[in-house]
Amino acid sequence: MTLPQTVTAGSAFSVPTSGSGPAVLYIVGPDQALRRDVQLGNPVSIAAGDLYNAGEYLAIIVAGSSSSSGELEVTPAPHPDTLSFLATPSRVPVGLHNGINGAVYVFDAYHNLIVTPMPVSFELSGSSGPSQARTITTSHGVAWTEIDSASKQGSAKFIAQAGGIATTRVIDEVPGDPCGLTISAQPDGAKLRVQTALVRDCSGNPIPDGTIVTFTENYNGAQTTADVPIKKDIAQIDMPAYSGATISVASGVVAGNEIRWGGGR
Amino acid sequence: MSLRILAAGCVLLFATGALADQPSVQVQPPDLQGSRPLEKQTAAAVVRDYLESWQKFRAALDQNQAALLDPDFVGTARTKLASAIGEQAKLGIHTHYQDESHKLQIVFYSPDGLSIQMIDNVEYDQQVLDRDRVLATQHVKTRYVVVMTPAEVRWKVRVFEATPE
Missing domain, CATH: 2.60.40.1930 (Macroglobulin (MG2) domain)
Structure with missing residues (x-):
C-alpha cells in the first residue's frame, strides 16, 4: 500500500x-x-x-x-466557507477607543479550521462618518481586531470577509454618558420647577428617553432625592422652594451643576 | 487521574490517582494574540480541562460511547468525534488512543473572553482493533489546534483538529 x-x-x-x-x-x-x-x-x-x-x-x-x-x-480545504465571527459588544457607547472587538475563525466547507495564514478584512461602517477598515492575517486560523466606535449614534455594520466569504454583525452605537449636565430652577407657587438643559453626550448625541437623572435638594441638614427619567431630552421635577436650599443633579457617574435657591446661582 | 506537568523546568504532580499511563505534560508560557490579559487561574483551568478531555476522548473512542464526550466537548469537536464513534461502531472496530506527552501553549484569548486557542504538540499511540484483534498500531506525533469555550463550570473543547506541524 x-x-x-x-x-x-x-x-x-x-x-x-x-x-x-x-x-x-x-x-x-x-x-x-x-x-x-x-x-x-x-x-x-x-x-x-x-x-x-x-x-x-x-x-x-x-x-x-x-x-x-x-x-x-x-x-483542510484551502478555501473558506464559513467565518465564525464573534463581535462584541452588541451595544456600545459612541466615541469609545477600541470599544468594539471582533474575532474570526475561518473554516472550510467541512468545518475544518483553516490554519494556513490568510487575510481577513474587517470593516465597521455606520450611518454617519467614514468607515473604518483593516486587514489582519490569521494565525492558527484566527484573526482579531479592535475598532473605535463612531462619534454618532446609530446602527453600524461590522463586516468580516475572507476569501470572498463575508459575515456581518450589527453593532448598536448608543450615546455615551451625559456631558455638561446643567439644571436651572423657576419658582412655581410654593415649589421650584427644576429642569435640565437638553441632555447630550460629549459628541452631541441626545441621551435616550428613560435615562435616569437624579435631583438632590439639601436644606437645613435634610436631604430630598428624586430619580426622574429623561423625557424628550430633558428631565424636570417640582421640589420644595426653601430659601437657602442647594439643589444638585447627576446621572449615573456624571455630576452636573449645583444651584442655591434664594442665594443666587 | 494524575498529570505530570512540566513547567519552566519544574515538575508539578497532580496527585489524583496512579501515575501509570498518564502523559507527561509541558506547559509553555503563553504566546498570546488578543488584548485580553490571561489570568494564571484561567490558563490553569484551561489546561486542566483540556487534559481531562483527553481522558474522555480516549474512553469514548475505545468504548464507542459518544455520550462520554458530553462533559468535555461541544460544537464541531463533539459532532465530529461522535460521528466517528458511530462509524467505528458500524464497522465493528474501536480505537485505543494512549497519549504519551503534551506540549501545550495558549496562543489566543479572544477580547470578549469567550474563546481560548491552544496548540498541543502531542505524541500518542493509536491502536485500531476489530473487537479484540489488533489491526494496527501507530505512534503519532502531531500538532493539535484546540479552541475551548467556557461552559457553566468548565472550559469545553469546541475545535479539536490535528494540523501539519
Missing part, C-alpha cells in the same frame, strides 16, 4: 496496493472511520467528499490474518 502523504479534505484520491486477493482497507482517525473492500493489486479509490475531516489517520489494509498500515494526513 502506497499512501499519499497528505490529502486535502474532501478531495478524491487513490491508494495503490500490491499483492492479490480480497482485502479490506480501513482509514481510521479521531474524526472519521471508513472501510472499503479492495482487490489487492488494484488501486483503491476514495471518492470526493468521502474523507473530509482534517487530521491524522491510520490507513490499514487487512488481508486474512495479515495487515499493513501507514499514516495519512488530511489537511
